[in-house]
Amino acid sequence: MPDTHTRFGSSSGQPATRRDGLAKVTGAATFAADNRPEGMLHAVYVPAAIARGRVAHLDVERARAHPGVVRVMTPADHPALAGDPDDKPTRFSFRIEVLQDDTVRYAGQPIALVLAETIEAATEGARLLSPRYEAEAPRTGLDDNAPFDVEEPGFGAPGETVHGDPEAGHAAAIHAVEVTYETPPQYHNAMETHAVVAEWDGDRLTLDTPSQALAMSCAAYAHLFGIPAENVVLRSPYLGGGFGSKAIPSGPMVLAILAAQEAGRPVKLMLTRRQMFGPVGHRGATRQTLRLGCDADGRLTVIDHETLAATSSFEMFLESASNASQGLYAAGALRSAHQGVRLDVGTPGPMRAPGEASGSAALECAMDELAHAAGIDPLDFRLRNYAETEPGTGRPYSSKALRDCYDRGAEAFGWSGRPMAPATMRDPDGTRIGWGMGTAFFPSPMFAAEARATLRADGSAMVETAGADMGQGAWTALAQIAADGLGLPLDRVEFRSGVSTLPDGGVAGGSGHTATAGGALHAAGGDAIRRLGELAAEQPDSPLFGAGNAGFEAREGRVHVAGDAGRGDAFADILARAGMSELVGSGRASRPDADTRDYAMNSHGAVFAEVAVDPDLCQIRVRRLVGAFAAGRIINPRLAESQLMGGMIWGLSFALHEEARHDPRTGRIVNSDLAEYRVPVNADVQGLQVLTVHEDDTHVNALGIKGVGEIGITGSVGAIANAVWHATGRRVRRFPIRIEDLLAPA
């Protein structure tokens, strides 16, 4: 358990267990596909088996004849959408595929949809459509199409950034490396596949579907179906994992809603695991070239980071990997640039630490390579290049306890005992051992959110925001923040979330949800307390009578004059005197532009890895993974530790396991299942340790929260890859590192 930073009377900082825990261990937690409204039909769509070309034939009659099949939707026969699927009604929108025509743009694209009375009939009906295609040669590898220069890799990230004079930096270097790393396509594969249960009532639409962005999703669906956004009720109490893939409405969800509209009956669509490889986003492949130089003392003269990244043939989202090199090390010159390549793949999208994960993987390996070239310990090398202000811009960090992370992580790991030379550590049985490290780094963005707090006559409260718990613990951490905002113990606060009719809780993404929705909840509590205090100040019987200008605070269900805990009044008493059954406060949160302009805001960390590599068979096992992280104020250390560990294991997965492989002839992914698209299993994980370093940060946001959802991947990939090198002396520059890479003759 990491340190806790408990304040008296505060829920924040306490390692509360999950408030949704009971529901989740008893099977009572209702995920989208658990809904089965009366009269519901099942929808199954046909994924394209080619990556480029057109659908030439579908055996609609045969499908329709299958017992139980109700309707077959094809490009030639489907109801019209009110909105253009190429429109971008919200900031986070992609063009989607909803049977506009018979063109196939990637393997796995929906090309037809079958509605049936049972899941078995719908599945077989879809199979019976037996599509035939006119196929063109697909482009699925990074060399299969011409690269183009990129102005914006996606969602506002810059395409090229230069600080200082990179050429001078190269010229001044005493030690230099130029290395190219490749990262493969990766797919989110949340355990819960994407699902929707759609039900229409006239022009009102009710959706049970997992969403990381409820209000935005409603706006997008409303646009596509030509109805007001308030006519859409989206329920998403739990997400069975999101990782970025459930923030943006996808084609299959829209098709199911369309089918429900036409059928006049509720429709359930749940993607098969195989269908997760295509229309619902992925982390696109990259090829990154890093040219790093340092002087004789190991001070970086330049970091020059170029990325070639894949996007789809019809939409723009790239892993902005090079930008991971911008904010971290104090190099004399910095250059980050991107090129894109259009491939016949589904549109990539944000996947846990988008850009940063791929970029950090390559950067941290390249740093290790340069440290070795300069004969400097990798941790020492990073400390020599420690940035006290943001490199390039000179902006101060809002807070940065990275030095403490290095110190504490290294101590816990025992880093000082590491031999410099690779391939020198062995177990008594001959197993090769390697130690590696990497720096973790992730921005601390904040979005906008609203919340409502209702004080009740019995002295309890209800707080509401349309947030999303996808496993990060929002139901728990947000409730803790809300309780503090109201000065109530956690068990006196009812927390409502996960439905779009509540105040907009913003986006659960970018590691910013706790800060953003939490900020709104805290503000709503403060607003309610202020109103309550002002009410009491008008009540002659209240100890607060006449204290209207003093400012109020709340503690343990009482309002008191700011700075004078002795002069206060109970919530319930104030409301009773006023004859009110409840009092409502509201709040919103977003970051002031000035803070965004004036400060660099990031979470930081240091990850240390020990790997074992069989000397003959080259099978790899991570034995220890120690991460020390500084992420502002930790609201719930139990949940934060779990999230950081999850991120570190994603790093392990990136380093050693995950890769989608396209057949070059069809463009189809051959390992589109959980047996061959390998993610770690329990036996892959041991020796995990997380330390957190507290930071007081008054700039990042009012609550001092930075977020812990994504940073765990960064640093971890490099730490493990560097440990594999240290164990074997073999530098593998293509992820994931496989047995065959280590077997190959040097």
Next chain:
Amino acid sequence: MKPFDFVRPATLDEALAAWRPGTAWLGGGTNLVDLMKTGAMAPDRVVDVTHLPGLDRVEVAADGGLRIGALVRNSDLARDADLLARAPMVAEALLSGASGQLRNAATVGGNLMQRTRCPYFMDPESACNRRDPGTGCDARDGAWDNAAILGHSPACIATNPSDFCVPLAALDAAVEVRGPDGAREIPLSGFHHLPGDTPAAQTELRPDELIVALRLPAGAADFAAHARYLKVRERTSYAFALASAAAALRMEGGRIAEARLALGSVAAKPWRVAEAESLMLGQAPDEALFARAAEAALSGAAPAGGNGWKIDLARRTAARALGLAAAGTPARMPALPASPFGPAEVPAHA
């Protein structure tokens, strides 16, 4: 999934009588139901044989060998005391395969019939001579990195993914089958076919025959003190092998009196080479000897596409398995069965 007749016979004779063309026998279903879902298999009739009486027992035969009923579940067999005493590497192989849940369902007979994991076989959109004779082989020049290196043909480069069958081949097990024409026994070494020009004929079993038992000869017990199964994979558990080996030695006075070596995931059948075994006879165990044996076991290996690295890996796996066997069967099943990562336990951070 295509609709099918579901038949649940009460006796073996009823089961055999229920067969007609297009029938699939259903055991634990872990492979068949999966392939019916992908569409790679589409039987018209499914005959559930899991309740046939008398086939769920492990019995010691009069000669000291074992007769293992076809319906014994993998997990039950893996902890059977008679098996553990005679052939611990069979248990180790079983426990290195799949997951606890799948082993609870999977049967002995079903495991013998396990189909290849070649993704082009499992995906009916792909050409596959093994699934649909004459359509071609998309696995060649495809993106599958775990194809055969031995015994493959222009028509098919599939491997047999079974862990269980590898030590069984090494120990000269035999398969007892019943059909409309009565009973017969098929040696395991001849049970699985190499693809040749007819990869669809995957086993010696005729479609109307049913596996009723597996026989392990009494002589298997002679190797119990020096027998290991080793499996190399890209994940610590719950993954199919890239290469595996079952190695068993009968030691006399510090010398190898008898040796068995079979390789898994390298061909359409467990791979045994007589020369690799015989060259160890009368020798004292050492690394150089095992390296030579492994070399012999891989003689004739050739890549099917870009998987030449598997030849090297299989050779190393064979040599290491022999070394582990020479070191002796561990008293207790390793925590990670068949894993190269031994007992060196790093305490979990708590």
Next chain:
Amino acid sequence: MSLSITLTLNGTERRIALDDARVTLLDLLRERLDLTGTKKGCDRGQCGACTVLVDGRRTNSCLTLAATLDGARVTTIEGLARGDALHPVQQAFIDNDGFQCGYCTPGQIMSAVGLIAEGTAGDDPERIREGMSGNICRCAAYHGITLAVAQAARRMDNDPAGDAA
């Protein structure tokens, strides 16, 4: 086609007319019997999210045809707790934060109950890791899962009565 089976489902005998031989135990539970605690993660025996106990043994319900289960005893996540009293494995998952999103959790818990009943892992972390490797957790709560199974195994070892499902 109509097939009739009798199941003892979470302790209650149920006679079920199957409309279709293709129905798996998973889809029977989820789409016909409103027992949605059991989750579909891959539908192919590759993730463990659908794990239930069949005759006391952990099993992937997605690969089990319902028609094969005549006379079987099936326990799902809904049948584990005794009234308000959580099963020790359920409590241990809460105590050790053995889950995040909670989607794989019913399968993890049923698998853990099955593993403990098998009696081969005890509270040895390495044996638990191996024994639980048929249950994928994409949130990667494995550290907590291992601790939870060890805690429950110890507790059930001390108090075996009444805890077997």
